[in-house]
Amino acid sequence: MKKFVLLFALLLTLLLLTSCFKVSYAVLTLFMNPVGDIHDGTEVTFTWQLNSQDEVISANYTLHIGDLEVPLGSETSYATTLGTGDYEVWVTANFQTRTGVFNLGPASTESNHQSFRVYSSGINFLNAENEYASDEVIIEWEPVDGLTHSYIYSLDGGPEVETAACSATLSDLSDGWHTLAVKIAESGQLPATFNFRVDTTGPSPMIYGSDRTAAALADGDIRPFGRYAYIGWQFNEPVSAVEIRFRDAEDLSTWLTDWIPWDPTVSGMLVNDELVTLYTPDGISYLDHLFEIGHSYLIYVSGYDELGNWGYSYMTFRFDERYGNTDKPEVYYLPFSITPASTDASGTMEIYVVAPNVRDYAAEDIHNYYGPDTSYDADLMYIQTTLLFDEGLEVEDVIFPDFIDDKKDLSGYVADVGELTLCRGFVNGEDEDEEQSDILAVITLKFGVDMNGTNPVIAIDDNYIIRDSNNRVIDGIVVDNFGYYVTIPAPEAAGM
CATH class of the missing domain: 2.60.40.680 (Immunoglobulin-like)
Structure with missing residues (x-):
């Protein structure tokens, strides 16, 4: 009988000692709301649960946001707003459980990891110019958050195109204004827009002579002077450079001058059979006896717009004697x-x-x-x-x-x-x-x-x-x- 009591006491002592040194066991699960990638400025809430078959009698949690550690004690949730970037978040717990009347040894565990991205829908366009002299234009951009994205763009409200590139090559564009809309594919925000103009057509000058009965010029103070004629012009758009040239209208193989640079601020000239005054960008110069009375000539006026497009027009003119020296008005x-x-x-x-x-x-x-x-x-x-x-x-x-x-x-x-x-x-x-x-x-x-x-x-x-x-x-x-x-x-x- 004494042996039985001694054996029972020994077994009970062994059980007590074993329970004191047994390690607690639990599973820690991390949740986040909203789930997945989120837009910057959105508040995200992390919650977690510690589950064990034993009774959890204490737990201290630490939230890990990348390299940042946030001690939270016994709290089981945390709400915050994060800057743009790629994140990995998890929770660690130091805890202790109890089985029956016995406290199990302290333990630690780590939750599952949540990987996600906080992104910005902002896009910066990189093109320094918004006017182009070509029907093919490359528009480039970069995301504000500096992250890698897929993008969706559309031209002038047309079909959407998805791309991983930070650029779009637009071809066969018509002259005029266009709008490219670009957004990050995963963004629910409105797209960023880039307005640009295509101009592949050179300026077109309207040349007018000094006959008030022609070209509907009856109301203007236009002045031909017999052997003299005022030739003016007006472009359909601003020009950065102007050139003029004279040609023999009765022998088109004969050019009287090369292209002569002209002051763009001067939109006309007075010509006669003795002298032509040239208003060049470098100052005033003259051409002597370029024309003959009774002979027909052509004046060509060309211009370059601000994008370098070139266009021209021409007009025929001739000097006829209206009067002699004695009756000249x-x-x-x-x-x-x-x-x-x-x-x-x-x-x-x-x-x-x-x-x-x-x-x-x-x-x-x-x-x-x-x-x-x-x-x-x-x-x-x-x-x-x-x-x-x-x-x-x-x-x-x-x-x-x-x-x-x-x-x-x-x-x-x-x-x-x-x-x-x-x-x-x-x-x-x-x-x-x-x-x-x-x-x-x-x-x-x-x-x-x-x-x-x-x-x-x-x-x-x-x-x-x-x-x-x-x-x-x-x-x-x-x-x-x-x-x-x-x-x-x-x-x-x-x-x-």
């Missing part, structure tokens, strides 16, 4: 007398603005020549010219002599610093008693002693108006717009 000025200034009185300069043959030329019913030198006129009704001069000169007086007999004279002037605008109107009504002359105006300018011995430039501005009694432009009148130096003598040279 023209407007110019003459310095009539100059008196130097003294310490006691201002100096004076008397200038005549004259218009020989203008009155008779305007009275002719028709000037019918080869276009663009055809015009239909009635009597002169209005003429406006502006005299330009040095700011050291000042208007003192203006006299308007009788210019047309049997017409009432309605004339006036506007004086400003460095310029004087003359306005002469002629209507039916009582005429002055004065005999008519070719003088439009007698102008007296005054100046101080500092102008003595100088050579100021005086010119008639090229912005003038000459109209008939039907308010139509009178073509064919030659206005001398060239600036001339006028010498103001010193008092000694003038014998004062």
Whole structure:
């Protein structure tokens, strides 16, 4: 009997010792919500469960977010917002369980791992330009989060295309504006858009001559001048460079010039049989005796748009003699007398603005020549010219002599610093008693002693108006717009 009791006590002691050193066992499971890849800014919640066949009497948890460890004690959930990137998350637990009245030894375990990505739907387009001179354009982009993605893009709302590349090659594009929409394939956000323009067509200049009866130019102040013609042009889009060229229209194998660079800010030119003034990017130059009276020529005007596309147009023109030297209608000025200034009185300069043959030329019913030198006129009704001069000169007086007999004279002037605008109107009504002359105006300018011995430039501005009694432009009148130096003598040279 004693042996049995001793054996029982020994067995009980062994059981107690065994239970004290037995290791606890449990399974730790990690969950996340939402599941899978998530958009940046989205809150993600991690929860976990520790399951054991024994009773868990204590547990301390640590959440691992990559290299980051978050001690959470006995908490079984954790909510956070993560930055963009690829993540691996798991939980470790240090715990102890109990079986019956016996506590099992402490233990640790690790949960399953959750791998996912936090991404941004943002896309940055890399193209520095948004205008292209080709019908094939490559659009490149990069994700804001710097991660690897698949993308979906569509052009102008068309079919969607999925790609792993960060670029799209778009071919056979029509001229005009286009929109490329790109989004990350797994994103539910709106796509990013890139607007760009395709322009494969060069600029098209409209060239117009100075015949007001052609090309619907009846309302413009267009000025051909017999042997002279004003040729202007207008492009259908902004241009970065312009060139002109002349060709023989009666022998197309003969080019009179190569392409001549032209100042893009100047949209026209005055040409005649004696001189062509060229406004080049480097300044003004001239071509002498390029054209002959009665011969037909072509002017070509070409332009490059801002993308380098090139386009051109051309126009035929010819000079015909409208008048000889004795009946040529023209407007110019003459310095009539100059008196130097003294310490006691201002100096004076008397200038005549004259218009020989203008009155008779305007009275002719028709000037019918080869276009663009055809015009239909009635009597002169209005003429406006502006005299330009040095700011050291000042208007003192203006006299308007009788210019047309049997017409009432309605004339006036506007004086400003460095310029004087003359306005002469002629209507039916009582005429002055004065005999008519070719003088439009007698102008007296005054100046101080500092102008003595100088050579100021005086010119008639090229912005003038000459109209008939039907308010139509009178073509064919030659206005001398060239600036001339006028010498103001010193008092000694003038014998004062």
